[in-house]
Amino acid sequence: MYWNREMECMPAEKRQKLQLMRLRELVRRVYENVPHYQRVLREAGLRPGDVKSLDNLAHLPFTAKEDLRRTYPFGLFATPLANTVRVHASSGTTGKPIVVGYTRKDIDTWSEVMARTLMCAGVKDDDIIQIAYGYGLFTGGLGVHYGAEKIGATVVPISVGNTKRQIMLMEDFGTTALACTPSYALHLSEVLEEMGTDRSRIRLRVGVFGAESWSPQMAREIEKKLNVVAVDIFGLSEIIGPGVASECLYNTGLHIFDDHFLPEIIDPATGTQLPPGEEGELVITTLTKEAFPLIRYRTRDIATLHAEPCPCGRTHVRMSKVMGRTDDMLIIRGVNVFPSQIESVLLEIGHAEPHYLLVVDRKSPLDHLEVWVEVSERFFRDEVRHLESLGKTIKREIEGTLGIGVEVKLVEPKTIERSQGKAKRVVDKRDLPGKNKP
Amino acid sequence: MWVKQISVFLENKSGRLAAVARLLADNGFNIRALSIADTSDFGILRLIVNDPARAYQVLKDAGFTVSETEVLAVEVPDRPGGLAGVLDLLHDTGINIEYLYAFVSKSGGNALVLLKVEALERAVEVLGANGIQVQDYHIVHQI
Structure with missing residues (x-):
């Protein structure tokens, strides 16, 4: 089941051409519109026209979380605020939050990749999806929301918290899909147990879990306790929110929607690009974002990349589950x-x-x-x-x-x-x- | 025949025992007997209360880790050598005692001791054959 068969199953060569075209256009756009990028590209001795192949990506400067903090709130926006229809922000537990912006087209892109994510997880138009990610400045709730509406599922925008009420509605509505963080899913399963709910009245069959790293064992634990297929979805606000990558039902890793998000793995100490299969820091370039594009953003997530084809038919590059954070380490x-x-x-x-x-x-x-x-x-x-x-x-x-x-x-x-x-x-x-x- | 004992996992930090005692008091339970097994990090509180089934639920609902264990309430003659005699009997038949502790009140003229053994039925048999009374569940919880 695909949302966009053409883009999801595109032959690798054809996609690389598309990626290069988009990368060149991206570098030109940020050079012209964002003082920060113009400066760092110049410092690296680069002009937009210098990007001639995807291999040239390795010459482009990284963007780090500190760059986002330093340019708070709108310093990295590449479009005027008049064209920005939405902002989201990180929780900012220390100091100022990180602010990201979206044009109308960015919101469309986000809905598109979230629709792909949900279909990848096996969610369909006849599913009732309870979205227990936080709504608001956090990208989790609204991100999944737009994607779920796009595929035509019945959305229950309950947000996080009030677990007993979550369970009541789950029972009464016959909710079939749950979207939340894995730790909240586990918490929910505990409360379900404590309440002594009749399990035959819970119709959940799939969970779309993300926003924190979790082990395969934890996934199995959640599957057992909630009686669902637990699908790992990956995303981060800086890149777009949820919808950057998703597991399919073949359990082969997470398909990165790399017509929009170009991934690399680097050695976090040296910044050197690492070959497929090697563990390192995930770096992403947003190929199509308008309001808040990022060049080689260092996600601080530790993972590996894999290019072999997946039985599901998608040709996207896959990433392993996130193994940790360079800053959790x-x-x-x-x-x-x-x-x-x-x-x-x-x-x-x-x-x-x-x-x-x-x-x-x-x-x-x-x-x-x-x-x-x-x-x-x-x-x-x-x-x-x-x-x-x-x-x-x-x-x-x-x-x-x-x-x-x-x-x-x-x-x-x-x-x-x-x-x-x-x-x-x-x-x-x-x-x-x-x-x-x- | 067996007495229902409630065991509670407690971290070894101040106020935990008081929290259990307070909770049981607020819910109208009378603690009939208790003992604590402790290590440097944690302890296991063992309790005999009236209405153990409800006490189990109340403690569980309050977020404690609780389990129910069956133990024997054995009448021990209240005189020097009373306990030794009972223990000898069990020892001679190879029944191993995991732990024991005493009841506050007496049963008739005898002291009452709570025994945890693996071979519950066999222990009752051995004691009974030697004239040692094992107290009934209903009686003990109401003493």
């Missing part, structure tokens, strides 16, 4: 640690709910990693030795995976804050000069 005693690694271990053991928190502290001179894990009823026994051995197993498995020593602390349920938006997995108490701040 903790360096503990010189070892790179991603929260997703801990999550995988916990789910593999099967002895713990994936509610966990990494607490890092520097007990001089060494870094100290404590992993808090909630003990759910399923694994609670009235015996000290049972709990102690649970703790020891978790510790041993995590240490085996990370290669560093950790302390495991078993905590009561609901100790770790439940996210209604993005999950908080790390508390870093170290006072390091180079520490990444969100």
Whole structure:
């Protein structure tokens, strides 16, 4: 099932021609309309006409999150505000948010790629889709909303939160598709269990989950608990919002809609482009965005790219699930640690709910990693030795995976804050000069 | 025959035990007996209350991790050597005791001890054959 067979199944060569044409036009547009780009391109000794092949992309300067902060609020817009019909913004937990803009055509593009995403996930016009992403400045809610309307699904724009009401409507409306963050999906499944809802009255069959990185094991857990097919969708506000890439039902990774978003993987330390299959930072160039185009935007997401064809027939380049964030990455005693690694271990053991928190502290001179894990009823026994051995197993498995020593602390349920938006997995108490701040 | 014991997982930090006690008090439960097994990080609170089924639900609804365990309420002669005699009996038949703790009130002239063993039925048999009374569920929860 495709939304746009021509673009989604286009032969690779033909798409590369299209990409090059769009890239050349993009570089010309930003050079003419955005002082920042004109300056950085000049500094790199480049003129718009210098882009002659897709390989030349590697010569273009990167755009970093700091560039977006520095030009707050509208400094990187390439169209006049008169043509800008919408803005969205990041939550901006530290300082000013990041602001992105859309022309009418950008909104159309966004609806198009979200329509592709939903069809890719198997959502159809006869589905009832409950959109439990936040609506408002966050791109999640409205992004999925426009795509769902475009394919003709019945949209329930409930936004995030008020979980019991979500479940009531899910039951009463016969909701078949759910769109939210994976951690909220998990939270919802818990509340569903607590409420003792008759599962035969829940008709959910597919979940479109994104906006945070989650492991394949967490996907299986959600599938089991909610009885849905859990589809990973990828996007970020800076690029457009949700709709940058989506899994199909073949589970081969996420198809990047690369007629609009041109991806690369780079070594985050050196900036060198890496070949397909190698793990590194995902970099995206928005080929068609008008109001807020980005050249080689460093997403800080860690992933791999794959070009082999997918049985679903789409010819888009695929990315792996996001394996972590360059800024989530903790360096503990010189070892790179991603929260997703801990999550995988916990789910593999099967002895713990994936509610966990990494607490890092520097007990001089060494870094100290404590992993808090909630003990759910399923694994609670009235015996000290049972709990102690649970703790020891978790510790041993995590240490085996990370290669560093950790302390495991078993905590009561609901100790770790439940996210209604993005999950908080790390508390870093170290006072390091180079520490990444969100 | 078995007594229903409620076990609660508690983190080893201040105020947790008080929170359970307060919750049970607010819901009108009477704690008949209790013990705590603790490690440096966490503890397991074991409780005998009137109406254990409801207590389980109340604690669960309040977000505690709870489980129900079956234990034996054994009448032990209230004199020196009373407990030793009972334990010898179990030891001699190879029944291993995981833990035990005492009831506050007496049952007739005897002290009442709560025993957790794996072989519940066999323990009752052995004790009964030797004239040791194992108290009934309904009686214990109402004492």
